[in-house]
Each structure stands twice: as structure tokens, then as C-alpha cells.
Amino acid sequence: MNSRRRFLQQVSLTAGAFSASSLFNQLHAASIDSANQRVMGFTNEAIAADEDYWSVIQQAFTVNPNIINLNNGGVSPSPKVVQEAVERYNKLSNEGPSYYMWRILDQGREPLRHKLALLGGCDAEEIAINRNATEALNTVIFGMDLKAGDEVIGTKQDYPNMIQAWKQRALRDGIQYTQISFDFPIENDDNIVAAYEKAITPKTKVIHVTHIINWVGQIMPVQKIARMAHAHGIEVVCDSAHAFGLLDYKIPDLECDYLGTSLHKFLSAPIGSGMMYIRKEKIEKIWPLLCNGQPRSADIRKFETLGTRSFPIEQGIGEALNFHNAIGAKRKQERIHYLKKYWASKVKEVPGVRIHTSLKPEYSCAICGVSVDGLTPAELDGKLFEKYKIHTVSIVWENISCVRITPHVYTTLNDLDVLVNAITTIATAKK
Numbered sequence: 504m505n506s507r508r509r510f511l512q513q514v515s516l517t518a519g520a521f522s523a524s525s526l527f528n529q530l531h532a533a534s535i536d537s538a539n540q541r542v543m544g545f546t547n548e549a550i551a552a553d554e555d556y557w558s559v560i561q562q563a564f565t566v567n568p569n570i571i572n573l574n575n576g577g578v579s580p581s582p583k584v585v586q587e588a589v590e591r592y593n594k595l596s597n598e599g600p601s602y603y604m605w606r607i608l609d610q611g612r613e614p615l616r617h618k619l620a621l622l623g624g625c626d627a628e629e630i631a632i633n634r635n636a637t638e639a640l641n642t643v644i645f646g647m648d649l650k651a652g653d654e655v656i657g658t659k660q661d662y663p664n665m666i667q668a669w670k671q672r673a674l675r676d677g678i679q680y681t682q683i684s685f686d687f688p689i690e691n692d693d694n695i696v697a698a699y700e701k702a703i704t705p706k707t708k709v710i711h712v713t714h715i716i717n718w719v720g721q722i723m724p725v726q727k728i729a730r731m732a733h734a735h736g737i738e739v740v741c742d743s744a745h746a747f748g749l750l751d752y753k754i755p756d757l758e759c760d761y762l763g764t765s766l767h768k769f770l771s772a773p774i775g776s777g778m779m780y781i782r783k784e785k786i787e788k789i790w791p792l793l794c795n796g797q798p799r800s801a802d803i804r805k806f807e808t809l810g811t812r813s814f815p816i817e818q819g820i821g822e823a824l825n826f827h828n829a830i831g832a833k834r835k836q837e838r839i840h841y842l843k844k845y846w847a848s849k850v851k852e853v854p855g856v857r858i859h860t861s862l863k864p865e866y867s868c869a870i871c872g873v874s875v876d877g878l879t880p881a882e883l884d885g886k887l888f889e890k891y892k893i894h895t896v897s898i899v900w901e902n903i904s905c906v907r908i909t910p911h912v913y914t915t916l917n918d919l920d921v922l923v924n925a926i927t928t929i930a931t932a933k934k
């Protein structure tokens with residue numbers, strides 16, 4: 504092939520990162536489209552339980568059939584189409600990194616910002632693309648103008664990286680960081696809002712809320728907390744790491760001021776991708792964590808001066824969005840909740856088994872904690888893997904002690920039947 508033709512072909516393939524001719528369209532659009540056509544007119548509830556529909560989705564993944572991965576809350580696998588996009592962009596980058604990364608792939612960032620904003624229901628000028636929720640939220644936490652004595656309220660059940668960031672601000676700047684504590688599950692929003700409100704003092708400037716508590720999956724009433732906080736003149740930072748790409752919500756509906764999320768969790772974007780949202784009028788006052796020449800600019804792009812980063816990973820996000828949109832946010836949320844309820848409602852009745860999470864869709868979705876009397880979380884996690892090759896994670900954090908189970912769209916009912924049988928057998932043997 505002559506070099507000009509080859510170049511043009513590469514550029515048009517590359518354009519897949521930000522055009523309709525994406526790998527998703529080449530590989531999956533037709534099969535998902537025909538599955539979508541078949542279920543047209545079905546109720547959401549019926550689709551959530553339609554195994555033929557979900558088998559089309561399951562086939563898009565390349566997960567190892569010899570283990571049952573039920574720790575998708577940690578990080579999720581990407582569908583094949585996303586993996587292939589990353590590989591393709593990586594190969595291209597290595598044909599001439601500074602040319603292909605900085606002149607070709609870089610052109611994909613603005614269309615990607617728009618696509619993410621569309622899913623988030625916000626303005627593209629409020630979205631910065633980065634590497635993970637930790638980076639997004641640390642940018643906000645360290646970027647705020649807080650002085651000694653100003654107070655921040657969080658919880659003992661927030662994510663450690665954010666707790667540590669606030670603690671570092673307390674050490675360095677003398678802010679007061681107050682952590683309240685919850686006993687989950689809680690099926691009453693008003694009690695949650697009241698607990699935050701009770702901790703407010705005249706010096707409180709910020710409330711930090713974790714949208715879905717990673718340890719046990721409790722969905723927090725972010726909008727209600729934000730309304731209460733704003734009524735007191737307090738800003739709200741939302742850690743939406745587990746919620747974006749899982750719950751069907753639009754960011755402005757949360758009414759928070761700042762939000763950070765990973766995209767490599769439920770959106771199944773390439774591992775090492777994240778996003779930050781800052782309400783437009785607040786961008787100017789937040790200092791970037793990694794500095795650029797215009798730290799007081801009102802342009803959200805000031806947060807994207809990350810140095811050399813992975814363009815293949817970033818551009819792969821576009822394919823994950825195509826895949827997510829083809830299923831649809833609501834349908835995905837309902838299926839994953841269905842899977843959680845499927846296994847948890849069966850083991851809940853087994854003597855010696857405890858469920859640590861609400862099974863109601865308003866209070867939890869994918870994540871559910873389980874324990875067996877007489878076993879530590881590490882022992883239960885070990886038994887599940889040793890004999891059944893079920894991969895989970897044991898949780899011992901503050902007042903929480905359980906094994907966390909997190910299915911995803913590719914999880915089969917057969918996998919969950921193995922889980923139910925395993926927990927039942929282990930609990931019965933312990934009696």
C-alpha cells in the first residue's frame with residue numbers, strides 16, 4: 504500500500520475516536536440494535552430479566568470464564584470494542600508519538616468532552632477529562648480557597664483517598680475536618696440529611712458526599728443534602744465514582760457544585776480514565792492541582808495540563824460511551840439491580856447469612872455486602888475463591904465488616920447461582 508493511502512486510512516480510522524465510523528459501529532451496533540428491536544415495547548422490568556437480551560451484551564466482553572469476577576466495583580473490564588480501540592490508538596501513537604498523539608488523537612478530546620457532557624446532562628465547558636476519581640476530587644479538594652478554621656464535613660465511610668486529602672488540608676492549612684458516621688443500611692433520606700445538618704457550624708464551608716458508598720453500596724441522597732447545604736451557604740463536593748455509568752442520573756439534578764468520577768468503573772471505559780465536573784461559575788476560583796499558565800482562568804481546560812498522558816486510554820472512552828448508550832442508562836441500571844437482587848434475596852433467607860445493604864432500588868444498585876456468622880470477611884472471601892473461583896473483596900472498614908459482591912452487565916445468572924450455592928453451602932457447614 505502506498506504511504507499516502509496508508510496515511511489516509513490511518514487518519515480515517517483514527518477519526519473513529521470522534522466520528523460515527525467507530526469500532527463500536529463496526530463490531531456491535533448491528534447485534535445490539537437487533538436485540539434492542541426485539542425488546543421494543545417490553546417493560547423495563549421485563550427487559551431486566553430477559554436473558555436472551557443480556558446474552559448479546561455478555562458476548563461483547565472477554566472475561567475469563569474460569570473465574571467469576573464479582574468485584575466490578577473495584578474496576579470493571581472493558582468490552583472488547585474498547586480494548587481494541589485502545590490497542591489501535593496505541594499502535595498508531597507508536598508510529599510517531601508526537602505527531603499522532605499531539606496532532607491527530609488530540610483532536611478527539613473536544614468531541615469526547617461533548618459526548619461526556621451529553622451523558623452527564625451538563626455543559627461541555629463544565630467537564631474536564633483526567634485519569635480517575637482520585638485525581639478529579641483531589642483537584643477540587645486542594646483547589647479550594649479554604650483558610651485555617653474553615654470547616655469541612657465528611658463521613659467515616661467516604662473513600663480513603665478523599666479522607667486523606669481532607670486530612671492533609673487540615674494538617675497543612677489548619678482547616679477543621681469533621682467526620683460523621685453512619686450505620687448502613689439506612690432506608691430514610693431525611694435521617695441522612697439530618698445527620699449532616701446537625702454537624703454544621705457557622706464555620707462550615709463544604710460538605711463532601713459519596714454518591715454510592717463503596718463499602719456497602721448505599722446510595723446517598725445527594726440532591727437533598729445539596730439543597731440543605733446550599734440553604735446554609737455551604738458548597739457540596741460529590742464523589743460519584745461508583746454512580747456515573749451505573750445510575751441513570753444527570754449531574755445538574757444532584758445540585759452539587761463539584762463532582763469527580765472514574766470512568767473505568769461502571770462505564771467500562773479504559774482503565775485509568777476519569778472525569779471532573781465543576782459548576783460553570785465556580786471554575787474560575789478553583790486552583791488547578793497540576794498547574795498551567797492561567798490558574799485563575801474560567802476555562803475548564805486549565806485542569807487538563809497533566810503532562811504526557813495516555814491518549815489511547817483517553818480516546819477509548821468514546822467507544823465505552825457508544826457501548827453504554829446502545830444499552831441505555833436506565834436499562835443498564837435496572838439490569839444490574841436485578842442481578843444484585845437475584846442473588847441477595849436468595850441467600851438472605853439462609854440461616855447465618857447477613858445482608859448489609861438495602862435491596863430497594865432507591866438505596867442501592869450493584870453493590871451488596873454479605874457475611875456469614877462465624878467467619879471473618881477475609882475467611883469468607885478465601886472460601887469463595889478457593890473452592891468456587893468466585894472473586895470478591897473483603898471489607899473491614901470503620902463499623903463495616905462484610906464481603907462485597909458487585910455484578911456487572913456481563914454477569915450471568917449461572918454465575919450468580921454458583922454464588923448462591925457457595926454461600927448457602929458455606930453457611931450451612933458453619934452451623
Ligand SMILES: Cc1ncc(COP(=O)(O)O)c(C=O)c1O
Pocket residue numbers: 576577635636637638661662664713715716717742744745765
Ligand atoms: C467511592 C470511591 N471514590 C473514589 C474512588 C477512587 O477511584 P480511582 O481509584 O479510580 O481514583 C473509589 C475507588 O474504588 C471509590 O470507591
